[in-house]
Amino acid sequence: MSYTTEHKRMKPVLDLARKLDIATNPAPEALFEAGSGGFQIWATPDDHPKGWDGVPMDMGAFAKPCAFVASVWWGWEGETITHLCLETDAYDLRAVKQRPPKIHNRPEDITWAKQKIRSLFQQAGIPCPPIKVEKG
Secondary structure, eight states: OOHHHHHHHHHHHHHHHHHTBTTTOOSTTOOEEEOSSEEEEEEBTTBOOTTOTTOOOBOTTSSSOBEEEEEEEEEEETTEEEEEEEEEBOHHHHHHHTSOSOOBSOHHHHHHHHHHHHHHHHHHTOOOOOEEEOOO
16 A cells, blocks of 8 residues: 555545535535545534534534534554544534533544544445544
8 A cells, every 4th residue: 555545545535525515515414624634524503512502603614604523634554544533622612611621522522523424434435444532
């Protein structure tokens, strides 16, 4: 394998994430923002982690109101993508809850993000690598 081969292997996932881009696609399932080595996942008023009820979300430059939840990027061993790295931050939740005990890698956010990741890979027809939560 090579870096190029591995990026080609993940291309269907990134292509689908681009199709389901929250910036341009108002469809309910469009919750992603693709990059070259991974993607971000955004919550909406209708699709969000547990505990996010009532969190105000703005449209900004996006196709619908949303709030950032997670970053996902390829985990490498040598020249092979072996896993996905996941990190969540509930910035908008912190603004509403005024100092919740934890905003980084909340279990509810991790669970929700993993569901979205697995669904994206399944729809793209690519086996989902193991998902490792980043300690941060």
